[in-house]
Amino acid sequence: MPETMQSNATTLQFLLNRRSISALVEPGPTQEQLSVLLRAATTVPDHGCLRPYRFVVVPPNGREAFGAALVAAAEEQRPDLPPEAREKIRKKAFAAPTRIVLIASPRDDEKVPEWEQIASASCTGYAIVLAALAQGLGAAWRSSPIVDGTALRELLAMQPRERVLGWINVGSPAVVPTTQERRPPDLSTCVTVLDADGKRQFLAATVK
Template sequence: MATVFNGLSFLQQRNSMPRLTGPGPDAAELEEMLQCAMRSPDHLRLRPWRFLSIQGDRRQAFGELLRESLLRRDPEADQGAQDKALNAPLRAPLLITVLASITEHPKVPAWEQRLSAGCAAFSLILAAEALDYGAVWRTGAFAEDQELVRDMGGAGNEEIVGFVYIGTRDCTPKAVPTMVSDNFHRVW
């Protein structure tokens, strides 16, 4: 008898996986994840998201861009901080930079387009986990660097929403704490 997928249990047990290794998704799996991400809420079908996938040797080249970004913010950054920036993309076999591509529109404000891109990032994570990979969404100062967007080939209207790292789990997942919805919800 086939196992029935329990979507609610899957969502309730979702957990970021910060330690990842190879193998990562193949081209067909990446395409499936992108198809899921592109189903995110999208008012007036502006498609306000872009995805830049980085894998293989390109991760080292991206590490160089992160080091340059660090040095723009902190020209006195020590070697340890520079090494951390250089090695950040090597934390997983696949890194997807999610960009919000903001379009001036009278009915769809920029904040709504950013939320749509954020939903796309989360959909990537859910799709990766549905394919039995681990994933983690990272931001930080690099995500606020508009020059980094340009260095990656992004347009002037694009902003980094986050970096989604995807690969095979390399550690035991942390226990997911039980949360009480009453702490976050009330009837109005």
């Protein structure tokens, strides 16, 4: 097999067997690794090249402030939130050495509707996870039941139209990641084909 084809096959297997890694420990990503993650995020499909997104990196020494803002956001909408729920939310900030907060930041553009810009911003999360795993790091896209509140918006310096899309936890895998292949899904449950005779079921081929 030519070298290029072999490389492409390896990349394809990487994508087909991708798994999020939630159990993360120190060390977190280096500055070089972080730069690669964020550069990968900017390669997502982006109609009009608007870059309708931005990121806030939360290193270890920023976790306390981030956790407090998450709790404040939850309390703002649910003042009766029990102490155990508040602590559970606060701990989300400490689940990994580093996190990258994804913020959709729509631009004013007559040709590109806001929903399309938010879709583009959402793609950055997947790109960051892939780039992390490709560098031997662990990563998982995470969120909280409530990610909008005065304290959180102030901490992240958010504009009125901006919204948090979650964050990517990044660190070193706590255990050796599995190399087991993922079981192929039943594509007929989510894919149909529209041809000249109308709509029909998609019949998946065996992927070697």
